[in-house]
Amino acid sequence: MLADRTAEGSLHLAHMPVVSGCQESFLFCRPPLNYVWRDRKLKVMPTVTPYQIAVRSLLIGYLLVLVVMPIAAVYAEGFSLGWTPFWEALTAVIAWKAILLTVKLSVVTTVIQAVIGTMSAFVLVRCRFWGRRLFNSLVDLPFALPTAVSGLMLLTLLGPQSLLGSWLQAFGISLLFNQTAIVIGMVFITFPFVIRTVQPLIEQFDLAEEQASYTLGASKVYTFCKVLLPAVVPGIIAGGLLTFSRALAEFGALSLISGNLPGKTQVASVFIYGEIENFNTQGAAAVSIVLLTLSFLVLWAVQALQKRRGIVT
Amino acid sequence: SFTEASPDSTPASDASSRSAETVSLTIGGYSTIKEEFEAIFPLFQKQWKEKTGQTVEFKQSYQASGAQAQNIINGFEADIAALSLEGDIDKIAKAGLITHEWKEAPHGGMITGSIVALGVRAGNPKAIEDWADLTKPGIEVLLPNPKTSGGAKWDVNAIYGAGLKQSAEAGQPDPAAAKKMLSRIYQNVKTLDKSGEESMATFDKGVGDVIITYENELIDRIKSGKNYEEVVPPYTIAIENPAVVVDAYVEKHGTREVAEAFLDFLWSAEAQRIFAESGFRSVDPEIAKTYANQYKQPASLFDTNYLGGWDKVNKELYGNGGIWDQIVAGNQ
Amino acid sequence: MRSLFILLTVLLFVLILVLPFLGILAGAGAEGFAAIYEALMRPESLHALQVSFIIVLIVTLCNGVLGILFSLQMVRGPWLAGWLRPLLNAIVDLPFAVSPVIGGLMIILLFGPNTLLGAFFENVGFKIVFALPGMVMATIFVTFPLMIRELVPVLTELGQTAEEASATLGAGPIRTFFRVTWPSIRWAVYYGLALTAARAIGEFGAVLVVSGNIVKQTQTATTLVYQDSIDQNLVAANSVALLLGLISIVILLFLEWMKKRKEDQLHAH
Amino acid sequence: MHIEVRDLVKTFGDVAAVNKASFQIQNGHLVGLLGPSGGGKTSILRMLAGLEQPTAGEIYFDGKLVNPIPVQDRGIGFVFQHYALFKHMTVFENVAYGLKVKKQKRQAINERVYELLQLIGLEGTENKYPHQLSGGQRQRVAFARALAPKPRLLLLDEPFAAIDAKVRKELRLWLRNLINQFGTTTIFVTHDQDEAMEVADDLIIVQKGRVEQQGAPWDIYNHPASAFVASFIGESNKLKAPVALQGFPELSAYRAGGEWQEGTQVFIRPEAIELRATHHPQTAEAGEPGKITHVHFRGDAWYVEVELAGGMTLFTYQPLHQEALQAGDSVSVFIQQLFVFAPSDIRILENRSRKGQRRLYVYPTTEKRSGSK
Amino acid sequence: MHIEVRDLVKTFGDVAAVNKASFQIQNGHLVGLLGPSGGGKTSILRMLAGLEQPTAGEIYFDGKLVNPIPVQDRGIGFVFQHYALFKHMTVFENVAYGLKVKKQKRQAINERVYELLQLIGLEGTENKYPHQLSGGQRQRVAFARALAPKPRLLLLDEPFAAIDAKVRKELRLWLRNLINQFGTTTIFVTHDQDEAMEVADDLIIVQKGRVEQQGAPWDIYNHPASAFVASFIGESNKLKAPVALQGFPELSAYRAGGEWQEGTQVFIRPEAIELRATHHPQTAEAGEPGKITHVHFRGDAWYVEVELAGGMTLFTYQPLHQEALQAGDSVSVFIQQLFVFAPSDIRILENRSRKGQRRLYVYPTTEKRSGSK
Ligand SMILES: Nc1ncnc2c1ncn2[C@@H]1O[C@H](COP(=O)(O)OP(=O)(O)OP(=O)(O)O)[C@@H](O)[C@H]1O
């Protein structure tokens, strides 16, 4: 046995990860200190310079006017007539069904995106093949196209006059004016989100971790499921959340291909549009509130959850 | 330029605009009327120039009828509102922007007329002749959503009215029978697009066997070479589309004179002929006669008054929990 | 196995992205190249493109500059301690969840001439709704999260030591930002700008509501496409849509190319 | 620059990272800030630099209170653990940065940069980017960058932590020479006592935010002020339980039954232990009987473990040119000196049976610093 | 497991990272793979693991060719430089991973994991995530994870490179004991010769993709097979130009005018240099006259530089308990031994004037490994 040479000095094995000094930061935000003599001692009085006040109020103002106020206005409008009309607007069967349908299909879309987005991200990062860079820049295309155009495009593409449409019709498959169509539209519109959030995580992934798994006897599939996938889960979740919110709110593309049959294929945003057209902004806002609140809660919950698990995205 | 969205928005410009070289007129129209208006503008500009030496500059916006009415109420300063539904004009009036009795104008303030008709594919393969044919199983019907489209209200009114008429043949007009027919047609609806134009666009993509729409839309398409046929059911409704000067904004812009002149011009033979050319039924009986052979006449044409007027229709048919809601709710 | 996945992905991309885009291409080219040119050179097209361009410019600039400031504060602002930071974090994403139509409507309800705020601005001769300012506001609302979502992780990852090093060498905050921080976040900023621009070009619902869609005045390229498409003017609609799509593809391809160049530079040694 | 720190405190939330630390540093000295992880070394350094504001306490540079002065204006140089070179700038631009900030003339900048590059032995790399350099080279660029504006105080936060052992040794000697040459007051943080010993004029030992001891390496090694310092600096055998050791009658005063008194700790440095094979002529002298349990070759010495009759195990080093011992050999263990840290007093006990014959430590010069001719 | 490597080659593009390396490793041995950066150590290790395919050459485990066998099936354990722990798994899950892959019973897994956690002294941390552990703790988890499936070959790639000096020393002794306990054949890569010396049974010195020498640390230190090994392992004074040294008549054969012959290098280990104050009685013996130029305290010894009459400077270490020297003292320098590497031969020269009196190195045991009782 070794002598007890470790003594005391060496008990300090614990060198924990150093907390980087984010609390105190100097770029644009460090509060310069005022030193004040009081009680015959130097006291520190943190103050904020006019410059910082200006920056902060600019930012807060921007956020307030352009983001918070419109969102607050939705709430104000929804409750403008009090609780009862708000409640009635929601419990109207058609409104309720539209909300349910939208939430349901948004969830389906999110799941689909989680799968195909993750796969695409992996292929785009890990595999070298012809056209990879082109595909990589095509990913954001759905962002750039006017959503109404996207809808029209899908309508043309899947309609009975197109090759694809007629071919599908021969098999008795219709991809228009049903829930499948809505999901197709949602998937198209939200295509970039998961890919774009997962990509950097895969790029950063430490190859050694994967190799460690092989050295421990794990197969490729096992390694993928147990090591790689969990590492990109925060990205999938973040991208999934954005997908979910965006799918909830999509209007332009869906209104053209969904069929809009109230209670069957009408999504919430189309319902909202109808209410606006009918001069019922309160009803429209009420439905919006439900969707907004839902996605706000989901966003917050997931953030809290990740924080608790110590994952920082 | 677009940066001065409404150059005459300041009161100071009131006086100056009268003597100015150019006067600008803002048109808030519903989507269908765009082409016809664009054909009429040059004619009016020419006439006004000759008369006053002023150049008229048109600013135009076309949206779904309800949306346009809302925009005008919310501050879109249109001098002239040309909408699909009387009701939409009434809403503007209710907001206090129209103060004169607009229905006292010529032709009750209506500038165009039409009827609700059925569009079918070339050769009418599904043999659609009447509303009842739309209830057959397997028929795919296209209809815009009356909740989002002004035009669709005419369509639904037509079905409902036809239902009443048919039951009246057998005795009393029976709201229940009318509702049942509407409901059965609704069951065959493939897609409820949010506007008449979108519905037409969907039909153009090859979707659906039959579309319920304005006669003029169909005539226009067929003229431009589409392989459709128009079917006019025995009972259908007469459509009337109003146009009106928005008092609040013409006062503000100081454009009342030219706005009223333009409105009058819309009722002139010249303008009415242009409407008729593109398939509308003219409100001017003379012109209507000249173009008569362009239209198929239904056995019985009724108007909104047959259904009790727009107020009643809006309440009973489209109001909260109204017949339309019941049908939609009952069909889930 | 690997090639199977590549195949699947390529298939997916072709189905979801390439095919629709080719659809537009075919639609635009149905009557030949001259028709595309003609459609694009119509006065209303030119004007709409100009409006779109100006909106994109202003929005990209505003969201760019303020997005950078905002991200800096989100990551480093000491005054955002405690509950404020997560709250802001959630708020930033909210505009995605609001149907653009409602977003636009709310701007009308807030700033329309019938409201307190709107009346005030109207009195000083500044029209917001049915004019450019409102359209810009609506577009900013819709594109707000993009820049921040792009920048925040980069800033977090970057840490602060290089900035501190700069300060110890005597440099003030402004110099430090431009000489030290900026080169490191440049790519994220470009990417954020590109996405913001792309989304701003493509925004439809909110702008339609706020603009009033006044021809040759507040009509943007997107609303023009919509109008053309319901007016049966499919070639024109597809031509403008094609142009919009191409612009954003070109922006993104350009970025991709620049990035590759930078990577090559890095790996050359 | 003369540095004085008075009652410096820094708290993060509830944690007091630095807790009433006070010390002074003479102009031109090279001081090692040494201590276990989390001791507050980095925090002290960052407060000196102005990168962090003290919660309480004052910092004086040449007698002037600098607390309110921002980083930019303190005239310091700072070398970060992971270099923090500007990635997108060439070596030249990195080194020139501080000079450009001072708006020096292009000509003057060029001269200074090339002078420094030559000094650090990196001429010819001026157009390379940091990612094209090895760790040691990057470290040197970081030094040059910090030195370029001629700071009057140089602060180094674990400058060698990320470099491998061999290169590290060279760099620290290089640094020592460099600093001697410029005479810049320098404070450097390290975990590694060998490093500190080799380079520093003075050491400041920090633990739990407090200054435990300040002094020349020699003093700290030979006169540790606390049990913590004794165990942290240099290797030592800690005596867990009291045993009767010949020549140390004083030890019995610290016993309480079979244990040391509460709070008492006793250490023996390995070099204070002498081993003699039992058959050796000198064995007669007072030594404990012991048995070798483990011998290991350590390059320049043998690492030896010996078990005393009482069951206690000690380790020591045996020079290569002394007679070789083998596991199992019986030896006589002679302990020359030990440290006692008791609540009542701190003592260095010399073996009485040999007193006066030979002193273990003889200080070579009268100056504190090692001489250089 | 017995390992044999024959003519292993690995090229990356034009670069031959490994160039015809051959060696054998006995079952149960702990072997240090040592060499300068870029020498090919990692490449060899990765080929043994199967993480890289050799360009040419064969690898045999227990006489069986393993080239075609994929990583998963080689039954090895690998510890990566930066640990490569699974970030999203707890300590328990990390350690259990290899066992789960083998589809062991939950009960058996639990037992094994807790046994290992106890062994590495991390009981109670099983539910922590890697980012909540210190560097040393993470390293130990990485060991436990690699050991859990009872590999017959353990490969470690610079396992301590990212840990600070103090912790590093402890960890390597801990590792040594652990491996002794299990008897697993182990190869570990390091830059750091102290580390290798302290831990390994056998060293393999690799440079530029070639095996320069293989042998016990003792042999390699005392009988380096090349100038590279002599300078790489241990410290040495390199004689730049020939001087006449008393007691080494053979040296004159390697001179060519004022220079050494082409390709000849001469080294003196610091511990082969003995310094005596000139007034010392033993000085009569053949020593060079010299003068102390520099003395520095190094914790457990004095670092001394001495200048010989011929202008040559040598460094050596002086134990603390010998008489203290000071800069400026005149001394007699006695060189006991030197290494000569010439193209024609490699020789270890002993000082003739003292030959037979005292041998510098005496090997303590007949076994190669240091004994442990
Ligand atoms: N920004 C911070 N926020 C919260 N706690 C901090 C922060 N910086 C340091 N600390 C805490 O203050 C204490 C001292 O930290 P400091 O970094 O000064 O130690 P150190 O001696 O430099 O340690 P190391 O040798 O590990 O670098 C530690 O307990 C640390 O956790």
Ligand SMILES: Nc1ncnc2c1ncn2[C@@H]1O[C@H](COP(=O)(O)OP(=O)(O)OP(=O)(O)O)[C@@H](O)[C@H]1O
């Ligand atoms: N994947 C690779 N591609 C190209 N060259 C490589 C690759 N891996 C290693 N090399 C080259 O092979 C040579 C040997 O590398 P290797 O990593 O085996 O060295 P090493 O002895 O482990 O060095 P170090 O101590 O720095 O880790 C080096 O010149 C290196 O640049």
Ligand SMILES: [Mg+2]
């Ligand atoms: Mg530190």
Ligand SMILES: [Mg+2]
């Ligand atoms: Mg290596």
